[in-house]
Amino acid sequence: MQLKHSYKVFITKKVGALTSKPYAFTARSWELKSFETIDIFDSYNTSIRIDVRGDSIMRIQPKVNKLSNDLITDKIRFSYDGLKVQRLQFPSERVLDNVSLISWEKCFDIFKEKYQDYKNVIGIAGNYTELEATVLFKKFINKIGSENLFVESMLLSNNDLLQPGINISGDNEKKDFILFGFNLKVDIPLLNIKLKFINRKYGNKIYSIGTCNSLSYQSMHLGINTQAFLNFITGKISPCKLKNPKYIIINSSLQNKINHSLFTKLLAYANKLKLIYSVISPYSADNGFNILNYNSCLSHPYNKKKIIYLLNVEVNVKKNLNRDFIVYQGSHGDQGASIADLILPSAAFTEKRSSYINLFSKIKTSNIIFHPPGNSRADWKIFKALTEYFKKTIELNNEDDILKLFNKYYSYNKKNYFIMDSKTKHLKNYSKEHQTLVINNIDNYYLDTSITRSSMTMNKCFLALKDKIKFNFLI
Template sequence: MPKLKVDGIEVEVPQGATVMQACNAAGKEIPHFCYHERLSIAGNCRMCLVEVKPGPPKPQASCALPAAENQEVFTTTPMVKHAREGIMEFLLINHPLDCPICDQGGHCDLQDISLAYGKGHSRFAENKRAVTDKYMGPIVKTVMTRCIQCTRCVRFAEEVAGVEEIGAIGRGEEMQITSYLEHAVKSELSGNTVDLCPVGALTHKAYQFETRPWELRRVLTIDVSDAVGTNIRLDARGRQVLKSSPVINDDVNEEWATDKTRYMIDGLVRRRLDRPFVRRGGKLAAVSWDEAFDAVAQAARDAGGSVAAVAGDLVDCETMYAARELLAGMGSTMLEGRQTGMDYDTSSLAAVNFNTTIAGIERADAVLLVGTNLRWEAPLVNTRVRKAIKRGAKVFGIGPRVDLTYPVEWLGEDLSVFGNLPSHAADRFGAAERPAVIVGGAGLKGAHGAALAFAKRFNLVREGWNGFNVVHMAASRMGGLMLGYAARGGIGDLASARLTFFLGADEVDFTRFTGFKVYVGHHGDRGAAHADIVMPGATYAEKSGTWVNLEGRVQRGERAVFPPGDAREDWTIFRALSERLGRPLPFDSLPGLRERMTRDVPALGRLGLATFEWTPPALPATASGTVERYPIADFYLTNTICRASPTMQRCSAELLHGESFAEAAE
């Protein structure tokens, strides 16, 4: 570990660190545009100049200079100051002066750095260069005259997203960043390029000209579009969420977010349920809360103890716990969270958990994907597998061939491959130090026992390593399993219930349910269309809640805005309903509910990874069936919020179904 001095401050940095990283360790700010700690080093912008001794008496780019023993680095000398001012002059030669109308205004690196390190005036009197805007799809808006060619977007697309569709054409002053043939960028992570852009060349198309950053109220919460549990920040103005951005969490999402996470938020204000409804004469009619509660109370009396609850994919643990306790007071334990009909053994939660952890899968050296399109089911886990490949991992797959953005050796679509691996694959797993299997929804049904047998055969669970992983696709799934939302025979065991509560469950086959249906949710989607009573609830942005991600990590989010109209937070609906049924629940506030929930399920009261003991169930070791298709047919329309989002609808139409959209001339 080399020791060096930065402005007289002695620091010690890991071998291979750069001078810029050493300066940061010493608390010195180094201005930069092209450097990003999660991308390869380009050395394009030259803004990070410092003076280094021993060495030539000239400024040097600190991002590309390795830190060495006994170096002396100077960051504030007149030479460095003059050089940085010169670089800023060059960068601003062609940059347009349109800050007042630029969406990046107020949180722009170019603004901040030019103010802190620039001269404050320009000597350039010639005509500025102009570049035509490029089309990159329904997500990213381009104003390429602003581009400073830092190539962050190019490196992100190639290195992280694995979609080599953005690059540079031309040289010198004629260089331009563009998508190839100006086609839409087909990546589930394309919105991250906007965050990476240090100027206003790439901005959010769905967010353009909406607001300024200082007008917004910021709240930290958890994304519910998949089971990864991405940490996000919601920016709201008034009663509307206008922006969703990732928050850095190296254990979960690093600093990335999927396009669903970012852009489905415009569906939060569309097709909303904002008042209770009761079906009369075959049609839903708006009623008061009292009338709705009376109707549910009558249905509960008629049902006796034949009452069930089905949890949807976006529901928080507090809602599921309140519903569970309501049903317990009615003498029922009929709970299910696997609304699409999946049925697997949940006697050991470790056997249905992503045990390697999201960050830990990067260390795997042999990975077997079983019945999972990881690119759509968990895109930010997919990026971690890409990183594992860069470290030398080999990936095999069982299922239909699909582009996962990295090389996969497909072993076929028949799950029986589990018991008869090709010799070279068996040798690879036998010699691996950290082997892993990732089982998706299409593989879990027919190969759960075979996957556990595979884990035993190749010693996937060993000291300091558990390579058995299951990929869930619903944000509520692991929390629901911890709360007992798993009927022995799956959702089919609940179909005969005389009264069923659907907690935001819209993917259910409603034709199987012949009893009275009560839908508690936030969008007028499939669930509301089949319900006898609709009780408007709150989205993830409108309530504080607890969610457990696919690796068993307990996380909490806060409320950003209030629900519209007469809609209420879901747990309060069940609390009020319990009063009407004469069996009041023993809590009146969110802290009180959480205290009771934590008492019953202690793991939900401790933020961070829950601990599940590895006691796999005894299941048949043979796999049967063929993986004909993966569970997700349309990445952009997987839940009610997405289906209400114009941005997600356009992404689906254009990126997946090939529809074309005319762009207005500007």
């Protein structure tokens, strides 16, 4: 049975006729203990239920609610077999090509010794870092005298562009949607399904500017280059002349891929015509980074010798970093750990309480299901211990204290939105060579995190998609 969305979303039938292949004939329902948590692999952060037997995850299912419509992505449903593979359990030091296990005290000694030599630290956080670690990472880097905080993804570098989050509930029959720079089937699959339901129920018009993709519902593609962008913000294309109010969904990576002034003109035009818009990211951690004033990783020169502290940074590390001394903190021995000189093991999302701001501007929190293996610890506890080792103090003793501190940032920034200048007179100075507008944020849907790359099932999905085989994980 081949579903139209089966390679992105698995639909569970309530009659029990469909069973996921990895779970088939492995356990009985009365043997399982269920835990409720969230999906951290995209900014939708849908609620999920994890069924456990002993110390093993047997299956992951959606938690039934109105927001998720009983849907979860293939990535969270089938990647749980990667949670036990290639785990980092003990602090490690690399000398030449030899890696040796060390104690936490020895690990902190090495870091402090290197810090005294280089006197500066660059902190780079990964796309799926939770709020607790984001806050403590910023505190730690600032306490030791550095302001160099960056993110792995191509995030908006102007923090005044914070938006209150996407809102596609209520009066949907009166809205038309315009997607800027998104391939929603890959970036945020559940949002794509949500728009599909709205389109079929109310007949909303949906337009897209960027790479041309089949969204599995009726939509109009307006162009792939900057000419389409200019036509939109100058009002030369038909969507601007329709009667229904427009809801513009903008990919946050656009600001780093096209001229900055052109991006600001888009928002200026939206404000001028009183269009509703949201600048969102497909990555679950980016809203927290933006609120806490992290910077875009692309804007930093790597030619200076410094300590580079990687927090769950996993993708394209070798291409972007001209390293001198690299510290990696994460749960899996993946690309970041392979080039690190010092490795600090941390807990996975099922082994710690972690919070995220989803694309609806709601704080979603995951729950602890297992204890961290070996000597690994939650990220925020590692930063607190490191700060105290440098004889600095952080008066945050648990996750609740951290979230209270974060809420001060969040409530302040949420009331201070940036209103763009509505003038568009400088558009004529833009280059006449209209280049392709957007490249997808997520190049490889199934293998973009260390957990999914460690999953045998996700690797099968990748091979099936790569070879265009109709590989079906439903039985």
